[in-house]
Amino acid sequence: xxxxxxxxxxxxxxxxxxxxxxxxxxxxxxxxxxxxxxxxxxxxxxxxxxxxxxxxxxxxxxxxxxxxxxxxxxxxxxxxxxxxxxxxxxxxxxxxxxxxxxxxxxxxxxxxxxxxxxxxxxxxxxxxxxxxxxxxxxxxxxxxxxxxxxxxxxxxxxxxxxxxxxxxxxxxxxxxxxxxxxxxxxxxxxxxxxxxxxxx
Ligand SMILES: Cc1cc2nc3c(=O)[nH]c(=O)nc-3n(C[C@H](O)[C@H](O)[C@H](O)COP(=O)(O)OP(=O)(O)OC[C@H]3O[C@@H](n4cnc5c(N)ncnc54)[C@H](O)[C@@H]3O)c2cc1C
Numbered sequence: 001x002x003x004x005x006x007x008x009x010x011x012x013x014x015x016x017x018x019x020x021x022x023x024x025x026x027x028x029x030x031x032x033x034x035x036x037x038x039x040x041x042x043x044x045x046x047x048x049x050x051x052x053x054x055x056x057x058x059x060x061x062x063x064x065x066x067x068x069x070x071x072x073x074x075x076x077x078x079x080x081x082x083x084x085x086x087x088x089x090x091x092x093x094x095x096x097x098x099x100x101x102x103x104x105x106x107x108x109x110x111x112x113x114x115x116x117x118x119x120x121x122x123x124x125x126x127x128x129x130x131x132x133x134x135x136x137x138x139x140x141x142x143x144x145x146x147x148x149x150x151x152x153x154x155x156x157x158x159x160x161x162x163x164x165x166x167x168x169x170x171x172x173x174x175x176x177x178x179x180x181x182x183x184x185x186x187x188x189x190x191x192x193x194x195x196x197x198x199x200x
Contacts, residue, residue: 001095001168003175004059005183012054012150012184013039019050036186043154043190051151051187056180059145060172064095066138067168070160076152081144085130090120094139095168112139150187153180157188161195 009015013036020042021027042050060068072079094112096105115137122132148156153176159165160173177195181188 001063001171001175002059002061003172003179005056005176005179006059006145007055007057007147008183009054009056012056013186015053016042016050016150016187019053020047023047023050036184039186040190043187048151048154051154052149054150054184054187055147056150056153056176056183057145057147058176058179059143061143062093062095062141063143063172064138064168065136065140065142067095067166067172068142068144069138070166070169071144071146071172074148074152074156076148077156078147079144080146082142084133084136085128088123088129089133089136089140090116090123092116092119092136093141094137095141096139098167112137150180150184154187154191157191157195161191 017030017036017038018027020038021030039051042048068079068081071077072081096108100108115135118135119132122135123129157173157177160169161177162170165173174195177188177192181192181196185192
């Protein structure tokens with residue numbers, strides 16, 4: 001799995017604070033040395049709309065379709081994912097769940113290779129990518145670019161960094177949380193403390 005930040009609102013905490021202080025007409029209280037200190041208070045009181053003015057975009061690759069299917073359920077995320085219609089999966093790679101015992105990994109790989117040959121067989125029989133893909137596994141790797149505003153990222157982290165979330169989406173969201181916490185600690189420090197410190 002690879003998670004890369006590819007775009008971020010410049011000075012995100014300043015933009016959010018400007019938005020919030022516009023509500024309260026308290027721009028005169030905005031001082032550089034205290035920049036961002038208002039933001040955890042907004043979170044505590046549930047004043048979340050200012051967090052919609054900052055956005056982050058990630059490229060996520062080497063993850064399974066099983067994982068991205070969960071991601072796309074978040075309707076406020078903008079997602080662009082590798083197409084299985086326009087791109088052949090003749091040489092698809094796969095994600096092996098960590099729960100597969102070491103001694104069974106070779107068997108798992110053999111099963112994947114069987115599915116790869118099934119895909120090729122149906123392509124050779126004349127099926128288009130869009131129909132040959134019906135025999136592909138959820139383990140098939142994919143790549144996506146995903147964007148959201150900080151309010152939505154906080155929501156996604158709340159549900160997907162939780163220890164009860166599925167391991168692969170959790171790993172991806174934890175990696176994103178680490179990055180966003182570096183760029184906007186007044187927005188994400190509470191979640192970093194809650195989720196990054198928790199035992200896996
Ligand atoms: C642990 C876990 C297990 C799950 N298991 C299943 C499962 O078995 N089967 C399954 O189908 N799904 C499952 N899901 C997916 C889940 O039901 C949601 O579809 C997914 O988490 C996206 O939720 P969301 O609407 O909160 O997110 P987003 O789409 O990101 O929306 C964010 C928030 O905006 C608001 N919102 C967005 N759209 C609307 C709307 N149309 N109307 C009103 N408010 C809206 C809501 O407050 C929402 O929480 C699971 C999710 C988790 C975290």
